[in-house]
Each structure stands twice: as C-alpha cells, then as structure tokens.
Amino acid sequence: MRRRLPWAPAALPLLLWIAPLRHLLESRMLPHMLVELPLLFVAGWALARALGPRARLPVVIDAHGLLGLTWVSAVSALWMIPSMLDLSLLDIRLQWAKYLAWLLAGAAAWGSLPRAGAVVGVFFLGNIAWMLATAGLLFQEAPQRLCVSYLLDEQIVTGQGLIFFAVLIGALAVRRLLRPISPANACRALPAPASAE
Amino acid sequence: MSQRPLALTLFAVTALSLALVALSAQLTNGFTRWTFEALRRDAAATGRLSAPAVPLRTANGVTGTPWPSDTHTVYLVDFIYTQCLTICQALGGEYTRLQRQLRARFGAHSPVRLVSVAFDRKHDTPTELQAYARRHHADDALWLIGTPASAQAADTLLQALGVVAVPDGLGGFVHNGAIHLIDSHGTVRGIYDLDQWPQALERALQLTGTPT
Numbered sequence: 001m002r003r004r005l006p007w008a009p010a011a012l013p014l015l016l017w018i019a020p021l022r023h024l025l026e027s028r029m030l031p032h033m034l035v036e037l038p039l040l041f042v043a044g045w046a047l048a049r050a051l052g053p054r055a056r057l058p059v060v061i062d063a064h065g066l067l068g069l070t071w072v073s074a075v076s077a078l079w080m081i082p083s084m085l086d087l088s089l090l091d092i093r094l095q096w097a098k099y100l101a102w103l104l105a106g107a108a109a110w111g112s113l114p115r116a117g118a119v120v121g122v123f124f125l126g127n128i129a130w131m132l133a134t135a136g137l138l139f140q141e142a143p144q145r146l147c148v149s150y151l152l153d154e155q156i157v158t159g160q161g162l163i164f165f166a167v168l169i170g171a172l173a174v175r176r177l178l179r180p181i182s183p184a185n186a187c188r189a190l191p192a193p194a195s196a197e
Numbered sequence: 198m199s200q201r202p203l204a205l206t207l208f209a210v211t212a213l214s215l216a217l218v219a220l221s222a223q224l225t226n227g228f229t230r231w232t233f234e235a236l237r238r239d240a241a242a243t244g245r246l247s248a249p250a251v252p253l254r255t256a257n258g259v260t261g262t263p264w265p266s267d268t269h270t271v272y273l274v275d276f277i278y279t280q281c282l283t284i285c286q287a288l289g290g291e292y293t294r295l296q297r298q299l300r301a302r303f304g305a306h307s308p309v310r311l312v313s314v315a316f317d318r319k320h321d322t323p324t325e326l327q328a329y330a331r332r333h334h335a336d337d338a339l340w341l342i343g344t345p346a347s348a349q350a351a352d353t354l355l356q357a358l359g360v361v362a363v364p365d366g367l368g369g370f371v372h373n374g375a376i377h378l379i380d381s382h383g384t385v386r387g388i389y390d391l392d393q394w395p396q397a398l399e400r401a402l403q404l405t406g407t408p409t
C-alpha cells in the first residue's frame with residue numbers, strides 16, 4: 001500500500017485547508033504541538049521520499065547531513081517558544097511560515113539523516129530529545145499560562161506529551177548508536193581520510 | 198569525502214545558524230521575551246500597539262470608542278464579560294475604587310476615564326451591561342461600559358490589541374485580565390496587571406500632565 005500511494009502522506013497538509021479541521025487541531029495546545037507539527041513533518045518526509053534524490057540538498061553543502069539536520073533542530077527549537085504558537089494563530093504570515101518550515105524539516109530529515117554517521121545522527125537526535133524534554137518540563141512547571149490561546153491544564157498535558165516525544169526520540173538515538181555498523185555505515189561515520197600529499 | 202564539501206557545509210551551517218539566531222532574537226526581543234503576553238506588553242510600553250476606533254453598544258445605545266479625540270483624556274481600558282464570576286468581578290471592584298478616586302479629585306470632568314469592553318457579544322446584552330454597571334456603581338460620566346457593536350468590530354479591536362478570550366469549557370472564558378492605558382490617539386501606553394491599578398492611574402495622570 002505504501003508503495004502504491006507514495007504521495008498520500010505528502011497530501012496530508014491539504015487537510016489544513018479545511019477550516020473546521022484546522023481549527024480542531026489548533027484550538028487546543030496538545031493537537032497543535034503534538035499532532036499538527038509532527039503531521040507536517042511526516043508529510044514533508046513523505047513528499048521528499050516521493051520526489052526521490054532530487055529532493056535532497058546538494059551534498060556539497062550537506063556533508064554528513066549537517067545542514068539538513070541543523071534545519072530540523074532549529075525548526076524544532078523555534079516552535080518550542082510559546083510566543084510562536086500564539087503568533088502562528090494570530091498572524092497569517094507566521095501560520096504559513098510554520099507549515100512551510102515543518103514540511104521542509106521533514107524533507108530535510110529524509111534527505112540528511114541517511115547521510116549522517118552514527119555520531120552526527122545521535123548528536124542531533126539527542127539534542128532534539130533534550131530540547132523537547134526541557135520544554136516539556138517547563139510547560140508542566142510554569143505556574144501561569146505560557147500561551148494566551150491555551151488553558152493552563154492543556155499546557156500541563158502538552159508538557160507531558162513533549163516528554164513522551166523526547167523519550168521516543170531519545171530511544172531512536174540510542175537505537176541508532178547501538179546499531180551494528182555495516183561497512184557502508186562505517187565509511188559514512190568515520191572522518192574522511194586525509195588526501196595524499 | 199574531500200575537505201572542500203565539508204568546508205562548504207560548515208560555511209552553510211554557520212550561515213543558517215546565524216540567520217536563525219538573528220530571527221530568534223528578533224522574535225523574542227533579544228532573547229528576553231518568550232511569551233506573547235510579554236511581547237504585547239513590550240509593544241505597549243514602546244507605543245507600538247494601537248487600539249482602533251470601533252462602535253460600541255452600551256446600555257443606552259450605540260456609541261463609539263472614546264478614542265481618537267482632540268481632548269487630552271487618557272483611558273484605562275479593561276476587557277470583561279458580564280457572566281464572569283472571577284477576574285472580571287475583581288476588575289469591576291478595582292474600577293469602582295478608581296472611579297471613587299477620580300470623582301473625589303476631579304468630579305465629572307476627570308482627564309482620566311474608565312472603559313470596560315465586554316467581549317461576549319452573545320450574553321453581554323444591554324440589560325446585562327446595565328446590571329454590571331449597577332453592581333459596580335458605574336457613573337456614566339466617568340465609566341463607559343459597552344460591547345463591540347458587531348462581530349467584526351470585536352475581532353478588529355481584540356486582534357489589534359492581542360486580547361484573546363479562550364473558552365474555559367464551563368461556559369466562560371479565560372482571557373488577559375489586564376488594564377490597558379490608552380491615550381486620546383488610541384495608542385496603548387502601557388498594560389498593567391489588575392493589582393497594579395495604582396501604578397496605571399499614576400501613569401495616566403502623568404500623561405495628562407496632572408500632578409500625581
């Protein structure tokens with residue numbers, strides 16, 4: 001089924017054109033952060049996979065997947081800032097920027113993660129997991145609402161959800177670290193040999 | 198892999214990182230404001246927040262926001278809904294105290310006026326507005342209580358000021374319960390928490406040139 005419909009997940013963001021559905025996702029903090037944003041990420045990933053190698057960044061600026069994974073980290077970090085969630089609901093320019101940034105993050109992850117060796121991959125995944133966990137704890141500990149668009153109890157539940165995602169991504173990082181290194185992976189993971197002089 | 202792609206990659210990563218740091222700094226006022234409310238208050242403190250003029254429906258008929266005007270009157274504006282049993286009642290109580298002080302000092306010709314904008318248009322009927330005014334002993338000469346005359350007027354005013362009312366699931370709303378200091382041009386000159394009303398009054402009097 002996955003092979004027959006490679007574009008199907010990529011078309012998921014089109015659902016956001018349906019205003020009641022978009023409102024359903026964005027009117028509460030948990031589905032906004034933990035359903036909509038991951039959905040956009042998955043859609044970007046699927047879109048890049050359907051497009052194939054031409055969706056990858058040129059290797060000349062993305063050695064070891066560094067540029068693509070930097071983008072993924074930056075987008076994740078930016079959308080952990082509480083004001084960004086409010087602004088994306090109140091300013092249509094930021095709303096579109098959010099959709100685009102997360103789609104590109106998914107596409108960048110698809111293109112760059114296979115280029116990253118174990119160390120680089122674990123560094124970025126661990127970094128994102130740590131960031132989500134920190135945000136999750138802050139969301140739970142803050143005595144006041146961090147977003148004017150959401151209630152305090154939603155914020156606490158979302159914080160717990162962020163911790164769940166942090167553990168999930170942390171587990172992926174550990175799995176990647178413990179994965180047996182094939183010769184091909186080893187070549188990618190190790191530093192390039194110095195050229196003969 | 199040769200050194201050249203790595204050097205180009207590091208250059209691209211550095212450029213992207215710097216751009217994103219600059220963007221983050223811009224969005225958080227130099228990494229000091231992380232919430233929308235904090236940004237909104239910063240915007241008010243630096244005169245970057247303006248309240249548009251919209252028609253208001255009061256218990257006595259339709260009028261407009263008192264701004265803009267040629268007078269040098271300054272307004273202390275709060276946002277309420279009449280069914281609210283918590284913060285809006287507290288705001289009403291503080292406004293009653295403010296009104297008492299203004300009346301004692303200036304009579305009916307105060308350079309500082311009070312405005313309460315009720316945003317729950319469905320329930321904030323003229324009758325409910327009148328009941329709210331009666332409950333808090335509002336004097337028409339000093340305290341204007343009204344609701345935006347149309348849904349569009351409500352959206353225009355609330356969005357411009359960044360006032361967000363979230364349904365609380367119990368038939369009420371959670372909202373920014375702050376006092377907005379607005380000058381005669383409609384520019385917001387400060388946003389104060391409920392318990393900071395003496396500071397809001399002091400600043401309002403300063404803006405009118407009245408000794409505090």
